[in-house]
Amino acid sequence: MIATLTGLNKAFESRVRLGIMSVLMVNDTADFATLKRLLDLTDGNLSSHARALEDAGYIACEKRFVGRRPNTMYRATLKGREAFKEHLAALEEFVNEQK
C-alpha cells in the first residue's frame, strides 16, 4: 500500500463516521437526535455506523430515559480521540502528497 494510505483507519472511512467523530471531538456528548440532525441521517444509518464505532471502542454510548422517552447519549472515548487524530494526520499527509 502507498505509505501514507496505511496510516488511514478503516473504521473512519465513511463520511458518516467522520461526521460522528467530528461532532464528538468538539462536544463532550451528543445524543442520538442531535447527531441525526447535524449529520442529516436516517435512524438506521446512524445506528449502524455508531455501533461500528462503539464496537471498535472509539465511542461509548449510554442509554437512559428523559421523562418517558428513551435517549442514547454518545461520547468519544480517549482511544477514539487518539485514533481519530492519527487518522486526520494521515489524511492530511495523503492530501499533501497529492499536490
Next chain:
Amino acid sequence: MIATLTGLNKAFESRVRLGIMSVLMVNDTADFATLKRLLDLTDGNLSSHARALEDAGYIACEKRFVGRRPNTMYRATLKGREAFKEHLAALEEFVNEQK
C-alpha cells in the same frame, strides 16, 4: 450534514479507491498487476473497487493481450481527475476544520 463533509465523494471513500486514483493521477496508465503490487491488494479486492470507479466514469480500462497473457490497463478519465481533485480539496477543508 456538516458543510465540509458534503463535498466528499462517496465513490472515493475507501483507502483502496484513494490509492487507485492516486496512482492514476501520477501515471497516465497502470496495469492490473502494477496497481495490485503498489496497493498490496488481492485480485478480487482490486477488481471490485476498480469496477466501481469504472462504473462511476472515473477510470477507464482497456483489455488487451501482451503475448498470450491478458492484460488490463487502467487510466483516469478527465471526469475522474476533476472529481478526485474536488474530493481532495474537500478532505483538506475537513481536516483543517478539525484543528
